[in-house]
Amino acid sequence: MHVARLSLTDFRNYRSAELSFEPGATVIVGRNGQGKTNLVEAIGYLATLGSHRVSSDQALIRSGADAAIVRALLSSGGREVLLELQLNRQGANRAQVNRGAAKPRDLPRYAHTVLFAPEDLAIVRGEPSVRRRMLDGLLVQRMPRLAGVMADYDRVLKQRNSLLKSARARGLAASQLTTLDIWDERLVALGAELVDRREELVAELRDPLAAAYRSIVDDDHRPEVRSVLSIDGADPDDETTEADTATDGDEPAAASSGPAPTAERFASALTSLRRKELERGVTLAGPHRDDVLLLLNGLPAKGYASHGESWSFALALRLASAELLRRDSTTGDPVLVLDDVFAELDRSRRERLAAAVGGYEQVLITAAVLEDVPEPLSHRVIRIAGGEVVETPPATSGHSSHDEPAASAERMPSEASGV
Numbered sequence: 001m002h003v004a005r006l007s008l009t010d011f012r013n014y015r016s017a018e019l020s021f022e023p024g025a026t027v028i029v030g031r032n033g034q035g036k037t038n039l040v041e042a043i044g045y046l047a048t049l050g051s052h053r054v055s056s057d058q059a060l061i062r063s064g065a066d067a068a069i070v071r072a073l074l075s076s077g078g079r080e081v082l083l084e085l086q087l088n089r090q091g092a093n094r095a096q097v098n099r100g101a102a103k104p105r106d107l108p109r110y111a112h113t114v115l116f117a118p119e120d121l122a123i124v125r126g127e128p129s130v131r132r133r134m135l136d137g138l139l140v141q142r143m144p145r146l147a148g149v150m151a152d153y154d155r156v157l158k159q160r161n162s163l164l165k166s167a168r169a170r171g172l173a174a175s176q177l178t179t180l181d182i183w184d185e186r187l188v189a190l191g192a193e194l195v196d197r198r199e200e201l202v203a204e205l206r207d208p209l210a211a212a213y214r215s216i217v218d219d220d221h222r223p224e225v226r227s228v229l230s231i232d233g234a235d236p237d238d239e240t241t242e243a244d245t246a247t248d249g250d251e252p253a254a255a256s257s258g259p260a261p262t263a264e265r266f267a268s269a270l271t272s273l274r275r276k277e278l279e280r281g282v283t284l285a286g287p288h289r290d291d292v293l294l295l296l297n298g299l300p301a302k303g304y305a306s307h308g309e310s311w312s313f314a315l316a317l318r319l320a321s322a323e324l325l326r327r328d329s330t331t332g333d334p335v336l337v338l339d340d341v342f343a344e345l346d347r348s349r350r351e352r353l354a355a356a357v358g359g360y361e362q363v364l365i366t367a368a369v370l371e372d373v374p375e376p377l378s379h380r381v382i383r384i385a386g387g388e389v390v391e392t393p394p395a396t397s398g399h400s401s402h403d404e405p406a407a408s409a410e411r412m413p414s415e416a417s418g419v
Contacts, residue, residue: 030384
């Protein structure tokens with residue numbers, strides 16, 4: 001799969017923009033703050049329904065505008081699909097597929113991307129929420145329906161937390177809060193599926209992760225990924241969990257899954273934690289509090305890995321994700337996006353990363369300095385300045401199956417529904 005055309009209206013710093021792309025590598029060059037990352041951020045949003053830089057859609061809408069529109073024409077095996085997304089300041093976001101009404105959460109069925117960015121270092125060194133977001137973004141691309149499950153889980157979690165806070169304020173005891181059982185049942189049903197899907201994904205990542213790490217480092221540092229589950233007693237939000245429980249090759253704090261079904265363990269955890277939850281006014285177990293322990297040579301990468309090793313681990317996780325999407329897909333390779341990554345790497349890692357991604361159908365690269373990009377990837381260049389495209393390579397092919405995306409202020413029909 002590759003992005004053939006991209007059109008933006010009132011997205012970030014772009015009043016309007018329209019670009020054509022070809023298979024292979026394309027470098028988007030511009031000084032910092034000119035808008036090059038905004039282009040690839042829009043493409044990534046279609047695949048993951050989220051930004052790698054901000055958590056709120058509001059930041060994606062140009063200042064003074066009521067909505068932003070992203071249109072992308074995707075091509076795979078001679079077939080094309082036009083995806084359109086409208087992000088609204090007020091009301092639900094809207095989407096269309098081939099000009100027909102769709103839900104935003106339908107878009108990841110068609111758009112598959114893996115984005116590498118400087119922020120990826122936080123996957124290794126940052127908080128558990130960063131690693132959860134990485135797993136969930138990949139899950140949504142592999143199983144788009146999980147976007148709905150995640151949204152439903154978040155809604156139930158907010159309702160349950162609201163009830164806990166209210167109970168704490170009123171001084172209610174656990175025995176006086178019978179309505180909590182109703183929310184528990186729903187939380188367990190949704191959360192158990194998310195825990196199980198993440199567990200399966202972690203297992204699938206192990207082999208491609210090891211292969212990807214060797215391709216970048218040319219050495220075997222035994223990279224591993226292990227789940228740390230709050231329903232089994234771990235507290236990933238405690239900063240001492242990783243460093244204190246996995247040194248010298250020991251197992252992480254979380255127990256193995258064991259024979260009990262996930263839903264049963266989740267329900268049991270909520271029961272045992274209820275008094276503490278009432279004291280704190282927050283839900284203390286569930287996929288929203290889980291983590292993934294990243295290990296190198298049996299030690300937690302967070303706190304023990306060098307800067308270079310941490311970068312290599314983060315890149316390997318992205319390459320492993322791309323490999324899983326490539327295996328799953330019926331539409332070809334995912335689009336690889338490398339956002340200002342080469343500037344962060346030494347020459348050896350640049351060359352190894354370039355070799356690792358060179359075989360994918362389309363690679364989109366952003367860079368402040370073209371010389372940072374290895375020569376095999378830098379034959380096609382688009383230049384950006386001040387939120388405008390100032391120079392593009394000549395197009396070599398045409399598209400005809402659907403109307404081309406056009407950068408305009410046209411809004412989507414009211415019948416296009418949001419989530």
